[in-house]
Amino acid sequence: MGETKIIESIKGLSKEEYLLKGHIACAGCGATIALRLLFKALGNRVIMVIPACCSSVIPGPYPYTSFAVPVQNIIFESTGATASGVVAALRKRGINDVTVVGWAGDGGTFDIGIQALSGAAERGTDFIYICYDNEAYGNTGVQRSGATPYGAWTTTTPTGKKERKKDMPFIMAAHKIPYIATACPSYPIDFIRKLRKAREIKGTRFIHLLAPCPTGWRYDASKTVQMGRLAVQTGMWVLFEIEYGRFKLNPPSDELIDKAKRRPLEEYLTLQGRFRRLGEEDIQKKQKWVDEDWERYRRYHQTMCLI
Amino acid sequence: MAQTVIDTANHIAAYAAKAARVQVIAAYPITPQTSIVERIAELVESGEFDAEYIRVESEHSAMAACIGAAAAGARTFTATAAHGLVLMHEPMHWASGSRLPIVMPVANRALGPGWNIWADSTDSMSQRDTGWIQFYCADNQEVFDTIIQAYKLCENERILLPAMVCLEAFILTHTYMPVKIPDQEKIDDFLPHYKPNWILDVSNPLSHGNILSPEWYMEFRYMMQESMENAKQLIPEIDKEYSKHFGFEHGGLVDKYKCDDADLILLTVGTIGSEAKVAVDNLRREGLKIGSARIRVFRPFPKEEIRKLAENAQMFAVIDRGISFGMEGFIAEETKASLCSQNDRPLIAGFIAGLGGRDVTFKTIEKIAKKSAEWMQRGRIEKETVWVDLKE
Ligand SMILES: Cc1ncc(C[n+]2csc(CCOP(=O)(O)OP(=O)(O)O)c2C)c(N)n1
Ligand SMILES: [Mg+2]
Numbered sequence: 001m002g003e004t005k006i007i008e009s010i011k012g013l014s015k016e017e018y019l020l021k022g023h024i025a026c027a028g029c030g031a032t033i034a035l036r037l038l039f040k041a042l043g044n045r046v047i048m049v050i051p052a053c054c055s056s057v058i059p060g061p062y063p064y065t066s067f068a069v070p071v072q073n074i075i076f077e078s079t080g081a082t083a084s085g086v087v088a089a090l091r092k093r094g095i096n097d098v099t100v101v102g103w104a105g106d107g108g109t110f111d112i113g114i115q116a117l118s119g120a121a122e123r124g125t126d127f128i129y130i131c132y133d134n135e136a137y138g139n140t141g142v143q144r145s146g147a148t149p150y151g152a153w154t155t156t157t158p159t160g161k162k163e164r165k166k167d168m169p170f171i172m173a174a175h176k177i178p179y180i181a182t183a184c185p186s187y188p189i190d191f192i193r194k195l196r197k198a199r200e201i202k203g204t205r206f207i208h209l210l211a212p213c214p215t216g217w218r219y220d221a222s223k224t225v226q227m228g229r230l231a232v233q234t235g236m237w238v239l240f241e242i243e244y245g246r247f248k249l250n251p252p253s254d255e256l257i258d259k260a261k262r263r264p265l266e267e268y269l270t271l272q273g274r275f276r277r278l279g280e281e282d283i284q285k286k287q288k289w290v291d292e293d294w295e296r297y298r299r300y301h302q303t304m305c306l307i
Numbered sequence: 308m309a310q311t312v313i314d315t316a317n318h319i320a321a322y323a324a325k326a327a328r329v330q331v332i333a334a335y336p337i338t339p340q341t342s343i344v345e346r347i348a349e350l351v352e353s354g355e356f357d358a359e360y361i362r363v364e365s366e367h368s369a370m371a372a373c374i375g376a377a378a379a380g381a382r383t384f385t386a387t388a389a390h391g392l393v394l395m396h397e398p399m400h401w402a403s404g405s406r407l408p409i410v411m412p413v414a415n416r417a418l419g420p421g422w423n424i425w426a427d428s429t430d431s432m433s434q435r436d437t438g439w440i441q442f443y444c445a446d447n448q449e450v451f452d453t454i455i456q457a458y459k460l461c462e463n464e465r466i467l468l469p470a471m472v473c474l475e476a477f478i479l480t481h482t483y484m485p486v487k488i489p490d491q492e493k494i495d496d497f498l499p500h501y502k503p504n505w506i507l508d509v510s511n512p513l514s515h516g517n518i519l520s521p522e523w524y525m526e527f528r529y530m531m532q533e534s535m536e537n538a539k540q541l542i543p544e545i546d547k548e549y550s551k552h553f554g555f556e557h558g559g560l561v562d563k564y565k566c567d568d569a570d571l572i573l574l575t576v577g578t579i580g581s582e583a584k585v586a587v588d589n590l591r592r593e594g595l596k597i598g599s600a601r602i603r604v605f606r607p608f609p610k611e612e613i614r615k616l617a618e619n620a621q622m623f624a625v626i627d628r629g630i631s632f633g634m635e636g637f638i639a640e641e642t643k644a645s646l647c648s649q650n651d652r653p654l655i656a657g658f659i660a661g662l663g664g665r666d667v668t669f670k671t672i673e674k675i676a677k678k679s680a681e682w683m684q685r686g687r688i689e690k691e692t693v694w695v696d697l698k699e
Binding site for chain 2: 088
């Protein structure tokens with residue numbers, strides 16, 4: 001605890017590592033970069049609740065683990081519920097300096113786990129829920145999820161997904177929880193600031209983190225950070241916070257309200273094998289959706305809209 | 308002074324949770340369990356019962372929350388029935404595999420379709436392979452005592468498994484009976500605070516339930532089986548110890564009634580066991596050497612006790628208020644499996660009775676016993692499984 005100060009650069013981060021050597025994530029795994037940052041931001045007074053997902057494999061098999069914090073692994077759909085149990089037990093036992101963190105994939109959040117998450121949020125469960133979104137079921141071999149974007153190849157959408165992605169942060173906003181943020185490990189200072197802010201708030205805090213996945217998105221493993229930056233620079237992924245209902249764009253997304261400042265979506269799409277089948281028409285359609293979303297973000301941001 | 312209350316088994320279950328000083332409850336309502344969780348809500352909100360109460364959005368989440376709470380070091384309770392129970396199937400496996408001593412009353416109720424809220428034990432008996440200990444009660448006093456005993460048992464480090472305490476829909480859940488509730492200090496002596504060895508603790512970070520390869524998985528499952536075997540020894544011991552403290556004893560694994568010289572033994576579960584005692588007394592007056600053995604614990608299955616009973620009996624009449632489709636009644640199956648390695652086996656006939664809450668009175672049982680006695684005399688059963696009072 002105590003590290004609530006806002007850091008200016010990653011040089012200001014703690015040297016402690018709670019993500020230890022020997023983990024078995026894919027090279028270039030965005031979620032694993034984010035986990036390392038998470039542990040650095042929150043320190044080791046956290047209890048993690050992790051459902052079936054890539055992150056239940058990444059620590060490595062029994063009797064080893066590469067996570068130096070307590071972890072409750074749990075069934076796929078139950079992160080919100082199990083975290084509720086942990087929070088209740090800690091409160092009953094008078095422990096109030098430990099942060100409970102649910103860390104689930106997009107499948108475990110958008111799809112099978114949405115009920116337990118919604119219930120936990122509605123009950124105001126005092127925890128941070130982080131959805132690391134690699135836009136598919138990574139663990140089981142890249143099948144589509146409710147977070148897979150339109151047109152993306154997955155193993156269950158071999159000709160590209162025909163439906164759009166759910167708007168998860170706004171689903172959570174409808175729960176009227178005190179803090180919602182988006183993040184991306186390509187912007188570590190922003191992510192860390194949001195984690196530390198979330199830690200100081202009581203109630204359910206939801207962070208939606210874009211976690212580029214070279215294995216599922218079909219790009220070179222060395223390009224994960226670049227991929228996250230491109231997602232933000234094209235406006236495909238938007239960094240924002242909704243604090244007590246008030247919407248605010250965060251840097252660098254706040255500079256991108258003017259469409260001219262956003263890079264064309266095509267730059268992001270063409271670097272990824274999963275979008276290889278997209279035709280010109282599809283790309284234009286996706287660009288139009290991004291622009292429409294931005295019109296909404298602009299309105300929320302400029303009016304400091306209470307959602 | 309111990310207090311006598313006259314109340315339903317559901318309310319008694321709520322009082323037992325309070326008396327056990329449960330710390331976290333996570334529950335979701337379903338008929339006929341509702342008045343357990345409603346009474347707990349009243350007790351918690353009035354401040355009489357100092358516990359965290361999570362009003363989850365489903366039974367699946369109830370069990371998942373119990374797992375989190377127990378893993379984080381709290382004595383944990385939930386209760387359910389029928390559809391709620393089978394919805395918990397997956398987290399129930401996770402709870403037992405995590406070696407968490409969660410205690411859960413189950414108000415035995417039929418599964419649909421069609422919707423039926425009445426007594427049937429197919430709901431819990433179909434969960435027999437989830438690694439949960441299963442108790443079945445015959446009256447409200449036993450519900451109270453068994454919940455206390457279950458925590459004592461489950462938290463023992465030779466066990467560390469969760470347990471269901473089953474009570475039949477309406478026949479127990481909503482029926483008023485007098486129950487003696489012992490003094491809180493005496494219960495505290497019998498059941499000390501929950502002190503788990505392995506909990507989620509930032510000063511000793513452990514990973515609970517991570518990847519378990521073929522190199523280790525079997526050993527963990529073997530340990531669960533060992534604990535089940537240990538429970539066969541500990542359950543009667545705890546029942547005896549409880550009776551020394553509080554006066555009530557419920558028969559350990561099997562509640563036996565006039566079995567010593569019996570040629571014909573009725574094997575039953577739950578309240579059918581209470582009715583069976585009446586039938587036994589009536590038929591003994593007619594000269595039939597009959598006894599009743601009520602299976603109090605279905606998992607671990609008391610096969611050694613069944614074998615002992617089989618030594619002197621000529622016939623078992625097994626009454627099941629449940630059905631394993633494609634085979635037969637659960638108790639009939641397990642009884643036969645327990646005896647197949649024995650040389651001298653009694654005749655065994657299975658009777659399916661009372662599904663979906665149809666009444667099974669002592670008269671029904673007398674009919675079953677008379678038919679069985681007839682077959683016993685002839686030395687041959689006519690039917691392996693009889694559906695009692697079935698409309699043609
Ligand atoms: C009830 C249930 N259904 C299916 C699975 C198989 N399964 C395990 S992880 C997973 C996908 C996880 O996807 P996501 O939540 O996006 O996390 P990721 O693997 O991408 O990190 C699936 C389908 C399971 N473990 N449990
Ligand atoms: Mg995923």
